[in-house]
Amino acid sequence: MSSPHSSLGVRLAQLRERIERACVQAGREPGSVALLPVSKTFPASVLAQALDLGLTRLGENKLQEVRDKQEQLADRNVQWVMIGHLQTNKAKDAARLASEVQSLDRLALAHALDRRLQVEQRSLDVLVQVKTSPEDSKFGLPPDQLPAFMQALRSMDTLRVRGLMTMAVNSPDTDAVRACFAQLRLWRDRLQALGYEQVQGLSMGMSGDFELAIQEGSTEVRVGSALFGARDYA
Ligand SMILES: *Cc1c(COP(=O)(O)O)cnc(C)c1O
Numbered sequence: 001m002s003s004p005h006s007s008l009g010v011r012l013a014q015l016r017e018r019i020e021r022a023c024v025q026a027g028r029e030p031g032s033v034a035l036l037p038v039s040k041t042f043p044a045s046v047l048a049q050a051l052d053l054g055l056t057r058l059g060e061n062k063l064q065e066v067r068d069k070q071e072q073l074a075d076r077n078v079q080w081v082m083i084g085h086l087q088t089n090k091a092k093d094a095a096r097l098a099s100e101v102q103s104l105d106r107l108a109l110a111h112a113l114d115r116r117l118q119v120e121q122r123s124l125d126v127l128v129q130v131k132t133s134p135e136d137s138k139f140g141l142p143p144d145q146l147p148a149f150m151q152a153l154r155s156m157d158t159l160r161v162r163g164l165m166t167m168a169v170n171s172p173d174t175d176a177v178r179a180c181f182a183q184l185r186l187w188r189d190r191l192q193a194l195g196y197e198q199v200q201g202l203s204m205g206m207s208g209d210f211e212l213a214i215q216e217g218s219t220e221v222r223v224g225s226a227l228f229g230a231r232d233y234a
Helices: 009-026 044-052 061-070 088-097 107-120 143-153 174-191 212-217
Strands: 034-037 057-060 079-082 100-104 124-129 159-165 201-203 220-223
Touching: 009 034, 009 044, 009 212, 034 057, 034 174, 044 061, 057 061, 061 079, 061 088, 100 107, 100 159, 107 124, 107 143, 107 159, 124 143, 143 159, 143 174, 159 174, 174 201, 174 212, 201 220, 212 220
Parallel strands: 034 220, 057 079, 079 100, 100 124, 124 159, 159 201
Antiparallel strands: none
């Protein structure tokens, strides 16, 4: 069992403190920002420690990895949150394994998920991933396509759109990073004004930039390395 005094427990407490402090500094209610621990690349033994500490939602970016970890943690209650690019032909696995998909970025994927979810007779919380950064390496729907995208999703009853997700530009220029987050919030507000009141969540901010994201209205930060340590992709 992992106690609050284990190194992971200490890092979790320190991270929660930083999130709270950022909320207070931004004049926001501490507790208005949720934490999504991002456990990709870490072994099931580390995830088990996180679960022992009371975390239940875990962010992952590869379905194969979720499948493996799910098997190893079969006796545990985990809500898997997909945050990585999903190929359309993986919709079947996503519909079966994920409790939430934050990387919905195109209609083909939405249709594929909707079809599979109908087969599984379940619904899924989704966030629309928006491209707010010019980098080619970043996925996401171009923001000006959001209204038409939301309109198209209306016919897909299995998908519950809870909000928007983005990755900010990877840059030391904090103004450029902040602009990505501000852009996501602006589009969330526009969608609400168009009548999509359920689109409330703003999943934005990672280990290196979550304080800025909280200043710009983030409701959920996705934190990996600041909690679990540096990732080893070898
Ligand atoms: C890996 C990842 C994160 C977490 O990144 P850290 O810098 O380790 O906090 C957050 N969001 C997405 C989409 C990711 O792929």
